[in-house]
Amino acid sequence: MEKHKLLVPARRTISDPRPALCQFGDISDWLHRRYITNEWVPDLVKNLGQVLKKDQEGRLLPEARAFGKENMGVAVIGPSRSGKSALVNHVFSKYLGEDLRDQARGENALYYRVKGDATAKSLSLDICDMCGYSAPRRHVTRHEAQALAARRMQLAGVKLLVIDELHNALGRRDEPVDLLLKGFLQDSHGLAVVVIGTEVLGDFLTDPMKKEVEGRFWETKLDPFDLPKFLHVVRAALRQYADALNITLGPDVENDPHFPLRIIEGSGFSMGLSMRLIATVMVSVHENGYGSASRHHFREMCARMPGLARRQNPFIVEDYSAMADLAEAVSTGSLIHGLLEDEQTQMGVKVNKGKRAQGKGRQA
Numbered sequence: 568m569e570k571h572k573l574l575v576p577a578r579r580t581i582s583d584p585r586p587a588l589c590q591f592g593d594i595s596d597w598l599h600r601r602y603i604t605n606e607w608v609p610d611l612v613k614n615l616g617q618v619l620k621k622d623q624e625g626r627l628l629p630e631a632r633a634f635g636k637e638n639m640g641v642a643v644i645g646p647s648r649s650g651k652s653a654l655v656n657h658v659f660s661k662y663l664g665e666d667l668r669d670q671a672r673g674e675n676a677l678y679y680r681v682k683g684d685a686t687a688k689s690l691s692l693d694i695c696d697m698c699g700y701s702a703p704r705r706h707v708t709r710h711e712a713q714a715l716a717a718r719r720m721q722l723a724g725v726k727l728l729v730i731d732e733l734h735n736a737l738g739r740r741d742e743p744v745d746l747l748l749k750g751f752l753q754d755s756h757g758l759a760v761v762v763i764g765t766e767v768l769g770d771f772l773t774d775p776m777k778k779e780v781e782g783r784f785w786e787t788k789l790d791p792f793d794l795p796k797f798l799h800v801v802r803a804a805l806r807q808y809a810d811a812l813n814i815t816l817g818p819d820v821e822n823d824p825h826f827p828l829r830i831i832e833g834s835g836f837s838m839g840l841s842m843r844l845i846a847t848v849m850v851s852v853h854e855n856g857y858g859s860a861s862r863h864h865f866r867e868m869c870a871r872m873p874g875l876a877r878r879q880n881p882f883i884v885e886d887y888s889a890m891a892d893l894a895e896a897v898s899t900g901s902l903i904h905g906l907l908e909d910e911q912t913q914m915g916v917k918v919n920k921g922k923r924a925q926g927k928g929r930q931a
Contacts, residue, residue: 574612575626577664579674585811588853595850598811600668602657603804603842606796607650607789611658614641614785618759627662629675629726631759638752640760644769645789648874650839651763652731654789665727671697676727677720681735687747690736691716698723709743713750721756734764737771744771745779752783791836800838801827804845809860812853817861825891826862829881832890833869840874847872 583600586593612627618639620630631638645651659665665673672678679694691712695702698719702712720728728751736744751760762768762784771777772784792800805827809816820826834840848868852860866882869875881887 574609574662575624576661577626579664581660581664581666583660583668588812591850591854594812594853598808598850599843599846600653600656601808601811601846602653603800603807605792605800605838607654607787608658611641611643611654611787612662614787615658615662615761617641617785629663629665629759631726631757633757636753638757638759640748640752640762640784642769642772642784642786643761643763643789644766644786646837647765648837648839648843649789650837650842651789653839653842654787655729655731655761655763659727659729663727667729672725673727675724676729677723677725678729678731680731681733683735685736686739687736687743688712690730690747694728695719698725709747713747714754717751717754717756717758720758726757727759727761729761729763731763733762734767734771737767745777749779749783789838792838797831797836797838797841798827801830801841801845804842805830808845808849812849814849814852815859817859819862820860820865823862823887825887828891829862829887830865832881833865833875833878835875835878844868844872844875 583597586597588594615627618632618641620628620632622628643651643655656667659667659673659676663676665676667673667676667678677694677697679690679697681690685693686709688707688709691709692702692704692707692715694716695712698716700715700719702715707715733744736742748760748762751758762772769786769788772780772786775781791797805816805820823829830841830844834844844865848860848864851868852858852864857864862882866880869878869880869882881890884890
């Protein structure tokens, strides 16, 4: 299917108007929800199209395709803070009309974030709670809990189940997460499952030893962008986030051709952290009444923001052209792969090399 026919927005749109500028807390939440479209979006929509039905116009429907007596799922795999959850929320909102902002229930979808100490049984019972049924925690087997969750989702009209941070449940060797996922796909009466996690989850789903889940999930892997594409997204975010709060970009931001690259390096080449840095700076500028965002504001935020504070601060350097030339010299390939050498660039950025870093085990 051609790309322009694939991306058909849902008939029911999710309204998310900007709060009044004087409502600082609401403005911050609202701006951090803004999503800048990138190439991950059509990839996820395409994979959802493999597990969900469509109407005659190519619009996704919240109804699972049946493959014999079972359904299939979608896995969104990427490093921590790469923007996996934001991507899923954006796609569900725009292309399925499902509002997951409360991180619980949409019209046909249920969103569940796995806790660090979760088990297959506790996950199932938590889902029962979210569907309005408090199942007894004691004297219930894992299999019974899973059957209860499947039944409660059916009665509650849940057709799409999103399980975020599922890698948190994979720490115990004897935890039958594979059986849980297989059960949801087989026994939940038309349920489509979307799982979100790090490369640990990706390796788990493609492990030949995990016969219960191998081959059941279409994978959207958040591979690093090539430099030109990454720069394009960052430039768009700078302009759109500033315009949303009626903020101007200072001359040392507007006239610096390498400013987007400063953001990318300062964020460790992470899409999620790049967007968070820009949004956090704009919110801070707005709340303090500065009116204009300068390099100074980015330098100060980069020095304090969790996840960035211990990195080299690229906003300190006056002349960034030398570092920019280095990055642009390898822009014909992936920026991350081009700059990597022994898992560390000269910029001090480490990149996680999973078992499937070269696409091993990825479904076509």
